[in-house]
Amino acid sequence: MIPVNEPLLNGNESKYLLECIETGWISSEGPFITRFEREFAATVGRKHAIAVANGSMALDAGMMALGLEEGAEVIMPSFTIISCAAAIVRAGCVPVAVDSDALTWNIDPTKIEAAITPKTRAIMVVHIYGLPCDMTAINEIARRHDLKIIEDAAEMHGQTYNGQPCGSFGDVSIFSFYPNKHITTGEGGMIVTDSDALADRSRSLRNLCFLPARRFVHEELGWNMRMTNMQAALGCAQLERLPEFVERKRAMGKLYTELLQDLPGIQLPLPETSYARNIYWVYGIVLKDEIDFDAAEAMKRLAAKGIGCRPFFWPMHEQPVLQKMGFFKDADLPIAAKLARRGFYIPSGMALREDQIREVAGMVAEVIR
Structure with a gap:
């Protein structure tokens, strides 16, 4: 059997994993976490990167961080993975599906505007299978209607749109590091943004919304979606290549x-x-x-x-x-x-x-x- 996917792990993966074991940094704290976040942010040209457990949780936290009101509509492609719609629904919002372009398989920007209503607050763009969405057209629609953009770049490691890195277009953007992605951490994801407020909110949601001054007092519910230092070590080795x-x-x-x-x-x-x-x-x-x-x-x-x-x-x-x-x-x-x-x-x-x-x-x- 020729498998549909097999990752390539013949770089510094073993060396960095052994370093985690020898130093004892195997949990969600450790130097590879901050290194991976810093290097990944630089790769996609963003100010902040927040490492999380997987790409689906990155979508969940990214949607929640935007703080859209209950019942707000979010336009998205119908042709995508369930995680995208699930994140919209879990944030208390309403997914509105739009058809794809027959050649690129991405959301058809010519059909977005007809889906906008007075309740529309955001567009979720999902770059599909190897080609990015037409971000010039989508950004213009978002600007004209004052809409947020959440960008699912889960499959776009190393891809660009007119020379600008995918993952740099959303108010908040996300990546996945599942084993079939260009770079993998086994499981894992990343939230990237240029907004200090969205980054702080995403970090809080990632870590159970602990209060800085009173750790075990909570004013809202978050998740434990932390990435481990061992996963981040894999990510650093993969990102090098x-x-x-x-x-x-x-x-x-x-x-x-x-x-x-x-x-x-x-x-x-x-x-x-x-x-x-x-x-x-x-x-x-x-x-x-x-x-x-x-x-x-x-x-x-x-x-x-x-x-x-x-x-x-x-x-x-x-x-x-x-x-x-x-x-x-x-x-x-x-x-x-x-x-x-x-x-x-x-x-x-x-x-x-x-x-x-x-x-x-x-x-x-x-x-x-």
Whole structure:
């Protein structure tokens, strides 16, 4: 079996982890935490970085830190992971789903303005799979309507939009360090912002909202979402190699495209747009209508040949848990629905070898043909 993802951990990871063990700094206190936060903030051009337990909790804390009123509407893409909608709902707000662009798979900025109402207070942008959202258009909409931006850059380590780092566009932005990301800490996430107030609020929410003067007295409820020093040690080692990892992923994507571009019946990721080159967090494939089976069947056939795959995100407007809550009534978002049913991604982990890429591409061609 060629796994859908395998991380690359052959840099300073062992050295830094051993340092944690030898010094006893293995909990959520320790020098690698502050180092990782400082170096990551510099990498994405932000004033503050707050390390947390995972990307989903980064979204939760980021949404709460914004302090939006109960019932405020937050526009988001339907085509994304459930964590995005969950963070909006947990903050007492209302998610409003917008359809995707058929080529980039990101939120379609031309459809955002029609979703704005007097209750809209923010836009959650989610950069999907390797290409960033069109931030020039989205920032202009947000400016015109006085809306906050929460930026989910979980999949965008090392990516830029017109030369500006992804993760630098939101009032608050977040990253994930799950093992399938460009850099990993096993689990883990990061909140980044230029606002002193939002940073202080995020740090408080991360650590159970302890009062500075009276530690075990609480005026509100937070979470224990602290990252450990051992996770941060992994993050520091991985961050040292981020430019290398980005180029490695781009080389993988380029080879996959060369091998699959003449295969009829499939849509491949865009190599680039006017504002960014793809970093291929994953290598996605969308089956065109002429293929008489769906993504689930394609993945089943590839699994039988030893090729690990994953489905695309299931859209938020079709999520049973959110529909039961009364969200997304009568939503008709055909592109997000099609991507969910016809899209999947093939092995594209950091440790994937060229011979494996060629084997995967051959099996994909066999299945499609």
